[in-house]
Amino acid sequence: MSSGEEAARYCFDLVREVDKDRFLAALFADDEKRPSLLALYAFDIELRRIRDLVSEPMLGEIRLQWWADALDRSFNGATGDHPVLEALAPALSSGAIGRTGPANLIEARRFDLYDDPMPSQNDLEGYLGDTSSALMQMAALTLIGKDADSCAEVSGLAGVAFGLTSLLRAMPLLRSRGQCFLPQDLLASHGMTVAHVLSGRWDGPMQAAVSDLVSLARRRLDEARSHVRKVPEAALPAFLPAALVPEYLRQLTRGSRNPLKITSDIGPVRRQWQLWRSARRKTF
Structure with a gap:
């Protein structure tokens, strides 16, 4: 080899x-x-x-x-x-x-690398733009070259939706490290601090804060999907991970589970089926 x-x-x-x-x-x-x-x-x-x-x-x-x-x-x-x-x-x-x-x-x-809290929702979306969204756009560029310039807006929105969902799913791991990605301004609006997140307590205010971020992820995904026609078919695989966002969010908000302590996931068969169906429909 x-x-x-x-x-x-x-x-x-x-x-x-x-x-x-x-x-x-x-x-x-x-x-x-x-x-x-x-x-x-x-x-x-x-x-x-x-x-x-x-x-x-x-x-x-x-x-x-x-x-x-x-x-x-x-x-x-x-x-x-x-x-x-x-x-x-x-x-x-x-x-x-x-x-x-x-x-x-x-x-x-x-x-x-650090345990600094996320200051605001704007900072959170900026972080996701530089990580998840940027990776999505680079993936599109890898697949179709400069023609992916038309996908920049979709990358920005879908990347935030997928990246935010991934962070919400990773809350148990982040807590174990002493990290909090739930923005301080959002926590403060519900009468909480970073300490509430790190404690793992799943009460009404915490549920409301997480619900706000779940709504934000869904909104950004809907906005991205409204521009799906701008995505050339050959670039679609770069955006397919976002097709899993709705199911992950359903699992995240399901029943009385505490997403601060339990990681939400999708079974391998359902994950593959969702991606296959989205690819077949030429959407995410």
């Missing part, structure tokens, strides 16, 4: 293991483009998991800086620093993905 094949296999296995939603959505992409798409998702995973691999934020900062420097070298033609960068090289060298998107993604992930 050549080094290029080994790099592609590394990305394939990593995304399949860590990010089932994007992995399954990528299976609907063109065979020729899929390796670069999976390499992009693997790049995001490598950044996201730095928090869990280091014992203190400064070590995370060093790792993020390494990725930033290695990315610069990749844009200048180097490919040997990491299997993810080697697999991503075709998309970088072709100009399909510019420097700005990956660099901004690295910068946004610095927030993940």
Whole structure:
């Protein structure tokens, strides 16, 4: 097996293991483009998991800086620093993905290294725009090149919907780290502080705050879907993960479960069926 094949296999296995939603959505992409798409998702995973691999934020900062420097070298033609960068090289060298998107993604992930609370809902949407939305737009660029410029608005909206849903599902993990992504202004409007979230108490005010964010995710998804005609069919796999948002949100608000302590999920068969149905209908 050549080094290029080994790099592609590394990305394939990593995304399949860590990010089932994007992995399954990528299976609907063109065979020729899929390796670069999976390499992009693997790049995001490598950044996201730095928090869990280091014992203190400064070590995370060093790792993020390494990725930033290695990315610069990749844009200048180097490919040997990491299997993810080697697999991503075709998309970088072709100009399909510019420097700005990956660099901004690295910068946004610095927030993940610390326990600072999310200040406001505007800050939360900005964070999601630089992470989930940016990744969605880069995925579209990987699939269809500059024609994906028409998808920017959809990426912004659908990325917020999917990213916010993912954060809500990740609340048990975030709490265990001492992190709170529920915005402080939203908590204050319901008479709460970050301490209420970290306590895991599932009472009326907390339910109302989470309900507000669930409504925001649904609203952003509806707004994105209203522009689905702007998405070329070949770019649709980049947006398919958003098709899972409604079912995840239903699970999140189901019955008396406490989403601060219990992670909401979808069974593998239903997940695959939902993605297949959306792909067949050319929507998300």
